[in-house]
Amino acid sequence: MDAIRTEALSKHYPIGFWRPRPYVALHPLSLSVGQGEVFGFLGPNGAGKTTTLKLLMQLVFPTSGVAEILGKPVGDPATKRRIGYLPENPYFYDYLSAEELLTYFAGLFGYRAGDRLARAKALLDEVGIGAERRMPLRKYSKGMVQRVGIAQALINEPDVVFFDEPMSGLDPLGRREVRELILRLRSRGCTVFFSSHVLSDAEALCSRVAILAGGRMVAAGALADIRALDARGWDLVVHGLEPNVLEALIRQGRVTRSTDIGAGRYALELPLREEPHVLLSELAPSGVRLISVHPLRDSLEDFFVKQVSAAANDRGLEAR
Amino acid sequence: MRTVAQVAVNVFKESVRDKVLYNLVAFAVLLMAASYLIGQLTAGQDVKIIKDLGLAAIATFGLMIAIFIGIGLVWKEVERRSIYSLLAKPVSRAQFIVGKYCGLVLTLGVNIVVMVVAWYAVLAYMGTANTPGAASATDPAMLEAVALIFVELMLVTAVALFFSTFSSPFLSAGLTLGLWIVGHFNTDLRNFETVVDSPAAAWLARGLYYVLPNFGAFDVKYQVVHQLHVPASYLLSTALYGALYITLLVVAAVTVFSRRDFK
Numbered sequence: 351m352d353a354i355r356t357e358a359l360s361k362h363y364p365i366g367f368w369r370p371r372p373y374v375a376l377h378p379l380s381l382s383v384g385q386g387e388v389f390g391f392l393g394p395n396g397a398g399k400t401t402t403l404k405l406l407m408q409l410v411f412p413t414s415g416v417a418e419i420l421g422k423p424v425g426d427p428a429t430k431r432r433i434g435y436l437p438e439n440p441y442f443y444d445y446l447s448a449e450e451l452l453t454y455f456a457g458l459f460g461y462r463a464g465d466r467l468a469r470a471k472a473l474l475d476e477v478g479i480g481a482e483r484r485m486p487l488r489k490y491s492k493g494m495v496q497r498v499g500i501a502q503a504l505i506n507e508p509d510v511v512f513f514d515e516p517m518s519g520l521d522p523l524g525r526r527e528v529r530e531l532i533l534r535l536r537s538r539g540c541t542v543f544f545s546s547h548v549l550s551d552a553e554a555l556c557s558r559v560a561i562l563a564g565g566r567m568v569a570a571g572a573l574a575d576i577r578a579l580d581a582r583g584w585d586l587v588v589h590g591l592e593p594n595v596l597e598a599l600i601r602q603g604r605v606t607r608s609t610d611i612g613a614g615r616y617a618l619e620l621p622l623r624e625e626p627h628v629l630l631s632e633l634a635p636s637g638v639r640l641i642s643v644h645p646l647r648d649s650l651e652d653f654f655v656k657q658v659s660a661a662a663n664d665r666g667l668e669a670r
Numbered sequence: 671m672r673t674v675a676q677v678a679v680n681v682f683k684e685s686v687r688d689k690v691l692y693n694l695v696a697f698a699v700l701l702m703a704a705s706y707l708i709g710q711l712t713a714g715q716d717v718k719i720i721k722d723l724g725l726a727a728i729a730t731f732g733l734m735i736a737i738f739i740g741i742g743l744v745w746k747e748v749e750r751r752s753i754y755s756l757l758a759k760p761v762s763r764a765q766f767i768v769g770k771y772c773g774l775v776l777t778l779g780v781n782i783v784v785m786v787v788a789w790y791a792v793l794a795y796m797g798t799a800n801t802p803g804a805a806s807a808t809d810p811a812m813l814e815a816v817a818l819i820f821v822e823l824m825l826v827t828a829v830a831l832f833f834s835t836f837s838s839p840f841l842s843a844g845l846t847l848g849l850w851i852v853g854h855f856n857t858d859l860r861n862f863e864t865v866v867d868s869p870a871a872a873w874l875a876r877g878l879y880y881v882l883p884n885f886g887a888f889d890v891k892y893q894v895v896h897q898l899h900v901p902a903s904y905l906l907s908t909a910l911y912g913a914l915y916i917t918l919l920v921v922a923a924v925t926v927f928s929r930r931d932f933k
Contacts, residue, residue, distance in 0.1 A: 363933065407758045410931040427760055435758035441750045443680070445687035457676050458759045486687075502755055512758075 351421045353510050353541035354383040354406065359415035361401050375401040377566040378415060383543055383558075385509075388536050390552035390573070391545040393562035394654055399545035400438050402562075403514050406543075407435050419510060431459060434503035438514040438545075440495060444488035448479050448498045451487065452505055459506040473501040478527060492519035500528065504535075511535065513544035517551055529554055549654075563654065576653070584620040587641040588633070591616050595636065604629065619646060673761055674769040681773020682780070685739060693731050694781060698788045700727060705792050717796050717807045718895060724789035725815055725891045731785065732778055732823040733850070739777065740830025741842035743770045744923075748932060764924045767831070771920055774827050782820055786813070806897060814905055815894040821912040822888035826850055828919035829883065835927040852878075853885030883915050 358378040364370035376398040383389040393399050404410045406417055408425035422429045442451050452470030461469060474483045477497040487495065496519045503511055516532075517525045532542050532555050546552055552559050553573060560570040569576050583606065596616065599605040607619040620626060626643050685691070704723050708716050744767070747753040757763065790808055797807030829849055833842035859882075862875030887908050890900050 363931075404754075404932065407754070409754055409757060410933065411929070427762070430758065430760045433758065435755060437751060437754035437758075439751075440755060441752050442755065443684065443752055445684055446680075454676065454680060455755075455759060458673060458756075458761055460672075460760075499755070506759075 351385070352382040352418070353385045353387065354381075354389075354417075354419055354543055356381055356402075356406075356417045357415055359402070359405055359417050360413050361398075361405060361410060362413045372413075374565050376405070379567055380415075381560055381567065381570060383541060385541050386536065386539050387557050388532060388542045388555050389544070390556035390559035391543060391562065392547070392549065392552055392559050392654075393545075394547050397547075397562040398565040399547075399562055400514055401565075403435075403438075403512055403543075403545060406512060431506060432509045434506065434508035434511040436499045436503040436511070436513045436516055439518065440499035442487050442495065442498065442502070445486055447486055448474055448483040448490070448494075448501070451498065452502055455502050455505045469505060470501075473504055474498075476504075476531070477501045478524075493521060493524055496520055497524070500531065508540065510541040510543065513542065515546060516544055517546065517548055525551070561653070569653075583622045583646040584624065584626050585644045585646040586618045586620060586626055587611070587615055587643075588618060588630075589613075589615050589639045589641055590637045591633065592636065595633070595638075599629075615641060673765045674772060677761065677766060677769025678771075678773035678776055681743070681770055682776045685735075685774075685777040690735060690739065690777065691781065691784075693735065694784050694788075697727055697731055697785050701789060701792050705796060717793065720789075720793060720796060721807075721812065721895045722891070724785075724793070725812070725819070725895070728782060728785050728789065728816060729819045729822075729891075732782060732819060733826060735778055735781060736774070736823045736826040737830050737843055737846050737850075739774055740827045741834045741839045741846065743774060743831055744834040744927065745837075745839050745842070748930075751932075753932065763928045767835070767924045767927050768920060771828065771831050771923075774831070775824055778823050778827065779820065782816065782823075786816055809894070809897065811897070811900070812894045814900050815890045818888040818890055818905065818908060821909050822885055825883055825885070825888075825912050825916055825919075828916045828923075832919045832923040832926075835923045835930070849882065850885055853883045854889070856882060856884040856886050884911070887911065 357380050359376065359380070360374070360378045361376040362372035362374050365373045379398075379402060391399050391402065401410065405412050406419065406424055417424045419426075419429050419433060446454065449467070449470050452473060453466045456466035456469045457463075471483075477500050479494060479497055479501070482490070482494065487498065490498065496516075500513070500516060503513065513532075516528050520528060529551070532544070535542050542555075544551075544555075556573055558571060559573050559576070561568050561576070596605065596608055600608065604620065604624050605618050606621055609617040611617050620629065626640075630638070630640055701720070701724060705716070705720055708719050747756070747770075753766070757766065761769075793807040826846065830842060830846045833845050837845070856879055859875045859879040862879075863869075863872035866872055866875075890904075892898075893900050
């Protein structure tokens with residue numbers, strides 16, 4: 351049984367008053383996430399990530415398609431007991447303290463009065479909210495509210511958690527802590543479905559990702575596979591390369607770009623067909639030394655830009 | 671049921687933290703100042719005036735709470751998005767609406783109890799003086815009027831809650847207040863045919879009479895202040911009318927809210 355499954359799930363919003371036309375927030379989306387997986391839901395702002403999460407939380411209703419969590423249709427009361435959700439830019443009752451909020455939410459899950467506070471305290475420790483936990487939330491910074499948001503999503507020890515932009519509003523230390531938290535959740539067997547437009551988050555955490563652009567899923571699978579599709583050469587840094595040899599390599603097309611980075615070093619770009627070890631073995635006798643080598647491939651940012659521009663033409667208003 | 675109670679307690683907590691109960695202080699000050707001033711100015715009508723004033727103040731303060739908190743009950747949660755994390759918990763939309771409603775009714779109830787206690791304390795104090803009407807200063811029959819005021823405020827709350835499930839607070843306030851005013855002149859609608867010739871207008875007025883809440887029915891202030899008997903059957907039937915109307919409005923609010931997309 352999948353932790354999350356959607357089939358042709360879509361959402362249109364009518365816009366306009368007199369002659370409403372459908373605005374396609376999400377084109378039919380089919381995906382499945384296995385139990386225990388950390389799944390990254392990536393895309394730039396406005397890609398449809400939050401819409402998908404709202405559909406999964408039944409905060410909006412689908413125009414078509416189905417969505418299931420743990421084998422049950424979304425909104426199923428028994429399933430709600432087993433999931434956690436952090437909304438994007440969360441807001442909580444600001445007249446409550448973090449401790450009161452979590453105690454309230456623990457009560458909704460049927461925790462006994464004595465256990466509620468203990469659960470709240472343990473989670474606030476876990477997300478790094480200290481003595482300020484007794485202050486009203488209206489006095490919290492954005493990052494602190496985000497931490498409280500993560501804590502409340504975990505109040506029921508969920509089997510599946512949905513984080514909408516969990517790193518938003520956090521400083522670098524906070525981001526690292528959240529990454530560690532997600533990894534801890536994974537090691538407990540919890541399925542984590544998180545959306546992000548910050549790609550390094552996904553690179554550090556996810557087993558698989560789906561990439562959305564313009565309300566459509568444009569790629570899905572293991573991150574390495576997706577990026578490998580766009581590998582286009584090699585990036586080398588070498589020491590001791592003579593300028594005349596470099597010129598010859600450029601003329602032959604074996605080096606496509608070179609930059610003198612000082613201290614006798616050059617950054618070189620090789621085309622994909624040019625194997626670095628072959629070139630280096632040829633150059634080694636003349637004293638050329640390898641400093642570093644990386645496959646040259648599109649970053650996910652580049653991938654986004656390409657996919658977004660491709661999807662832009664199809665995006666948005668479509669006559670029914 | 672437990673979920674509804676938890677949501678309701680949270681609403682009550684919000685109203686306490688947002689200092690809604692401060693109005694009680696205003697109420698107490700108003701009553702005490704009035705009793706002092708009236709004692710200085712009038713001859714013989716002190717107790718009756720305080721009775722009138724107390725009931726009117728309870729109704730007015732309660733109305734303000736019912737409307738101004740009621741219209742924001744749902745709207746605020748949706749607008750600030752606090753509802754997102756709540757509805758992801760094992761809380762259905764119906765439980766949310768009913769819990770919100772019960773929470774505000776609880777707030778109103780606590781307010782009214784405290785106001786009534788303060789009002790009776792002032793009346794008891796005035797009853798010790800040798801003035802006309804002093805003997806019946808703390809007549810328990812006045813609680814009948816308070817009970818109907820409470821049912822009326824519960825109905826106003828249900829109206830405000832219903833509007834707040836789909837419209838902005840400004841519009842909800844206008845609609846609720848408008849309905850409350852029209853509801854107090856409801857009897858005029860029933861008798862509209864005596865002042866107009868057009869059968870269509872009379873028919874429309876009669877239709878509105880049946881559809882709109884008859885807030886005027888809850889007003890027995892005059893009777894209790896003048897120690898006129900209000901039949902128990904009237905109290906009961908009016909309370910039942912209120913309960914039925916409230917149920918319909920809450921069901922309508924749940925129906926509207928259950929279909930809503932939170933964009």
